[in-house]
Amino acid sequence: MTNGAYPDEYPPKEQYRRNAFWNLLLLIPLIALFPPFYNRTDPRLFGMPFFYWFLLALIALSAACTYVVYRMTKDEFVVTDGPDLLSVDSLDEGARR
Amino acid sequence: MTDVKPVELTIFILLFGTVTVMGFMASRWRAGNTMSTLDEWGLGGRRFGPWVTWFLCGGNLYTAYTFVALPALIFGAGAMGFFAVPFALIAYPIVFLPLVRLWSVCRVRGYITPADFVLGRYGSRMLATGVAITAIVATMPYIALQLVGLEAVLRTMGFNQAGLLGHLPLFIAFTILALYTYQSGLRAPALISFVKDGLIYLVILVAVVYLPFKLGGWEFVFSEADAKFAQTPNPNDGVLLNGNNQLQFATLALGSALAILLYPHAATGFFAASDRNAIKRNMSALQVYTFLLAIIGLFGYLAIAAHVRPLTNNATGAADSNTILPQLFVQEFPSWFAGLAFSAIAIGALVPAAVMSIAAANLWTRNVYVEFVRPDATPAQEARQAKVASLVVKLGAVASIVLLEPQFAIELQLVGGVLILQILPAMVVALYTRWLHRWALLGGWAVGLLYGVWLLYELPNPVTGQRHFGSSAYPLGELSLLGWQPFAGSPTTVYVGLIALAVNGVVTVLGTVVLRAMGVSNGHDSTRPADFHADERQPRSVLLGDPASLTHIGPRATVPTGRGPNG
Numbered sequence: 001m002t003n004g005a006y007p008d009e010y011p012p013k014e015q016y017r018r019n020a021f022w023n024l025l026l027l028i029p030l031i032a033l034f035p036p037f038y039n040r041t042d043p044r045l046f047g048m049p050f051f052y053w054f055l056l057a058l059i060a061l062s063a064a065c066t067y068v069v070y071r072m073t074k075d076e077f078v079v080t081d082g083p084d085l086l087s088v089d090s091l092d093e094g095a096r097r
Numbered sequence: 098m099t100d101v102k103p104v105e106l107t108i109f110i111l112l113f114g115t116v117t118v119m120g121f122m123a124s125r126w127r128a129g130n131t132m133s134t135l136d137e138w139g140l141g142g143r144r145f146g147p148w149v150t151w152f153l154c155g156g157n158l159y160t161a162y163t164f165v166a167l168p169a170l171i172f173g174a175g176a177m178g179f180f181a182v183p184f185a186l187i188a189y190p191i192v193f194l195p196l197v198r199l200w201s202v203c204r205v206r207g208y209i210t211p212a213d214f215v216l217g218r219y220g221s222r223m224l225a226t227g228v229a230i231t232a233i234v235a236t237m238p239y240i241a242l243q244l245v246g247l248e249a250v251l252r253t254m255g256f257n258q259a260g261l262l263g264h265l266p267l268f269i270a271f272t273i274l275a276l277y278t279y280q281s282g283l284r285a286p287a288l289i290s291f292v293k294d295g296l297i298y299l300v301i302l303v304a305v306v307y308l309p310f311k312l313g314g315w316e317f318v319f320s321e322a323d324a325k326f327a328q329t330p331n332p333n334d335g336v337l338l339n340g341n342n343q344l345q346f347a348t349l350a351l352g353s354a355l356a357i358l359l360y361p362h363a364a365t366g367f368f369a370a371s372d373r374n375a376i377k378r379n380m381s382a383l384q385v386y387t388f389l390l391a392i393i394g395l396f397g398y399l400a401i402a403a404h405v406r407p408l409t410n411n412a413t414g415a416a417d418s419n420t421i422l423p424q425l426f427v428q429e430f431p432s433w434f435a436g437l438a439f440s441a442i443a444i445g446a447l448v449p450a451a452v453m454s455i456a457a458a459n460l461w462t463r464n465v466y467v468e469f470v471r472p473d474a475t476p477a478q479e480a481r482q483a484k485v486a487s488l489v490v491k492l493g494a495v496a497s498i499v500l501l502e503p504q505f506a507i508e509l510q511l512v513g514g515v516l517i518l519q520i521l522p523a524m525v526v527a528l529y530t531r532w533l534h535r536w537a538l539l540g541g542w543a544v545g546l547l548y549g550v551w552l553l554y555e556l557p558n559p560v561t562g563q564r565h566f567g568s569s570a571y572p573l574g575e576l577s578l579l580g581w582q583p584f585a586g587s588p589t590t591v592y593v594g595l596i597a598l599a600v601n602g603v604v605t606v607l608g609t610v611v612l613r614a615m616g617v618s619n620g621h622d623s624t625r626p627a628d629f630h631a632d633e634r635q636p637r638s639v640l641l642g643d644p645a646s647l648t649h650i651g652p653r654a655t656v657p658t659g660r661g662p663n664g
Contacts (some may be wrong), residue, residue, distance in 0.1 A: 023193075023194060026190040026191070026193055026194070027190075028190075029186055029187050029190045030187055030190070032182075032183035032186055032187050032350065033183065033187065033347045033350060033351055034347065035338055035343045035346050035347055036343060039176075039337055039338045039343060040337070041336075041337065044316065046314075046315050047314050047315035047316030047317070047318075047319065048315045048316075048319065049319060049336060049337065051176060051179075051336075051337055051338075052179070052391075052395070055179065055182045055183060055186070055391065056182075056388070056391055058183075058186055059182070059185075059186045059384050059387045059388050059391065060384070060388075062186045062187070062189065062190060062381075062384060062387075063189075063381040063382075063384035063385075064381070065190060065381075066189055066190055066193055066377075066380040066381040066384075067378075067381040069193065069377075070374070070377040070378055070380065070381065073377070074374060074377070
């Protein structure tokens with residue numbers, strides 16, 4: 001392909017691995033996979049067994065974890081100077097075929 | 098037609114009419130200059146920002162079938178049915194990183210389907226076709242299940258006739274859906290999902306505040322449920338899990354979470370996003386839907402406390418447990434509110450059914466039709482083929498519900514969940530490394546498929562008296578590794594999909610070691626490391642300004658067959 005200035009070792013690893021440790025937060029919601037931790041009735045909240053309100057709370061925690069990762073990796077290194085092989089915009093121009 | 102509910106029906110027809118008009122108008126919404134490419138018809142031009150993506154993916158992943166089947170499951174079995182909540186809440190953290198990589202490479206290379214990516218990554222037509230066909234087969238029964246959800250509502254509303262007449266409203270609704278999907282492509286479900294989700298949020302939030310209060314509080318609701326499960330002979334139901342089904346609960350949640358990105362309708366929804374951050378933001382924003390899902394699940398307990406009885410389906414003559422939620426609304430709310438709830442569920446069936454049929458049509462067109470039937474198809478011909486395919490897929494789904502038992506779709510969906518997991522190594526592992534060999538991936542996929550289907554075939558359902566395909570809970574005690582039974586006598590059950598995936602993984606890794614030692618070619622990789630980090634800020638205008646730079650660009654040029662000058 002005529003990819004010109006588009007070397008294989010691009011981008012350099014250290015540039016896009018900068019914020020990688022924040023990604024560890026994504027492991028926290030996985031406690032949902034260990035039901036022995038929360039498969040109990042007490043303490044209740046609004047009359048709801050622990051099993052149910054714990055999982056409801058975990059939804060919020062999981063959302064918080066992904067949100068923090070999003071914020072912290074928002075400015076991650078992305079490639080913006082490679083060729084765009086997506087054809088749709090060229091077709092929008094009615095240029096082809 | 099004596100017991101048709103007039104108020105509910107009027108509201109339903111008004112709202113259904115509104116979304117029909119929206120569906121046809123959607124073709125002009127944020128449209129490009131042409132609708133006759135697969136990128137425009139099948140991916141909405143990849144221009145959906147975070148909000149549209151939120152509505153579209155929420156409307157598409159949280160389906161009408163989920164909304165009726167989950168309360169039905171919890172009504173019948175209790176805590177085990179709540180697996181859907183850990184499933185959804187771990188799904189987003191799990192797919193967060195692979196999904197942005199997949200989005201980037203597909204965006205840059207112009208891939209429309211996940212199978213396009215596999216083809217580009219390995220240059221193996223067999224592997225890509227295997228992935229595509231697995232995905233189509235797994236999606237088809239999912240579309241049919243949306244009809245099951247829609248039909249539960251229509252029957253509760255009074256259209257509960259026996260025979261073909263009872264299916265007529267379903268047929269009409271789906272024909273309308275098929276026509277505006279044909280016309281507007283992915284833009285139709287995207288626009289309709291605004292109405293659907295608005296209605297769902299309104300209905301569910303009102304109901305969850307009002308109903309527990311009316312019925313006597315959550316403590317009373319759960320004690321009623323406890324009393325009900327204590328009377329049943331089934332040892333595995335209850336308000337809490339027991340020692341035997343905790344592993345099933347966790348593995349079913351994990352298996353479903355791993356499968357979610359593999360389903361083509363999920364990929365289609367996310368591919369339509371405009372940039373990486375739109376996807377990342379949705380990984381937390383979509384949890385709002387998970388919260389809604391949990392509440393809807395709890396409605397199963399509210400239905401127990403309200404002593405709701407499922408409606409008898411006059412087409413099959415059996416009690417249809419999927420009518421639990423609609424029946425709860427009929428019993429506890431004024432009819433205009435029940436009408437809103439029914440419309441929300443029914444419209445909720447249309448969005449995922451449309452996206453799924455578009456996803457299946459994209460796969461058929463790109464990975465079967467163009468690959469094997471018409472390699473020289475122009476973009477316009479591709480789009481036309483996909484439109485027709487989406488019609489065929491939807492008619493097939495209606496036919497399967499009308500002519501076969503709905504139970505058949507439910508069993509196929511069970512199988513589909515196990516099948517779709519088997520493309521995980523070829524699709525997700527390949528996002529990070531090409532160490533796995535293409536022939537080993539193909540072998541692991543085939544073994545995983547066969548083994549998974551065989552395990553499912555062997556599983557009876559003692560409650561309904563089915564002898565095969567009765568459940569996805571495999572008793573560990575019967576697991577046999579070439580005659581060796583490591584867990585003999587254990588009553589603990591585990592999700593079949595994960596067993597099959599583990600076998601798939603072992604075959605793939607062993608095969609890779611052998612094939613690499615033999616020095617067999619691993620195909621041509623047409624992706625570059627940088628592709629996986631590409632974002633929307635690509636200077637497209639520069640490319641557009643110079644028509645000469647476009648000469649090598651086109652849908653076909655971006656998907657090498659592995660036999661080109663580079664292969």
